[in-house]
Amino acid sequence: MLSKIPIELSKVKKEDIDKEILRVGMIAELDAVNLYEQLAAITENKKIKKILVDIAKEEKTHVGEFQALLLQLDKEQVQELEKGKKEVQELTG
Numbered sequence: 001m002l003s004k005i006p007i008e009l010s011k012v013k014k015e016d017i018d019k020e021i022l023r024v025g026m027i028a029e030l031d032a033v034n035l036y037e038q039l040a041a042i043t044e045n046k047k048i049k050k051i052l053v054d055i056a057k058e059e060k061t062h063v064g065e066f067q068a069l070l071l072q073l074d075k076e077q078v079q080e081l082e083k084g085k086k087e088v089q090e091l092t093g
Contacts, residue, residue, distance in 0.1 A: 022066045022073070023070065026067060026070070029059045032059045036052045040056065
C-alpha cells in the first residue's frame with residue numbers, strides 16, 4: 001500500500017465510512033508489518049534488525065486496536081470471523 005488508500009473513501013456511504021476507515025487503517029498497519037519484517041530479514045545489522053522487529057510487533061498491536069473497533073461496529077464481520085475459525089478447525093482438526 002505504502003500510503004495509497006486502496007478505495008475511494010469519498011464514494012463510501014456515510015453509514016459505512018467509519019468501518020472503511022478502520023479497514024484502511026488495518027491494511028496500512030499490515031503493510032507496515034510486512035515492510036519492517038522484510039527489512040529485518042535482509043539486514044545484517046543486529047541493532048537495526050532488533051528495532052525493525054520491535055516496530056513490526058507494535059504495528060501488529062495497532063492492527064488489533066483497529067480490529068477491536070471494527071468488531072464493535074460491524075456485527076457481520078464478527079459472524080464471518082467465527083465462520084472462518086470454524087472452517088479452519090474443521091479442515092485442520
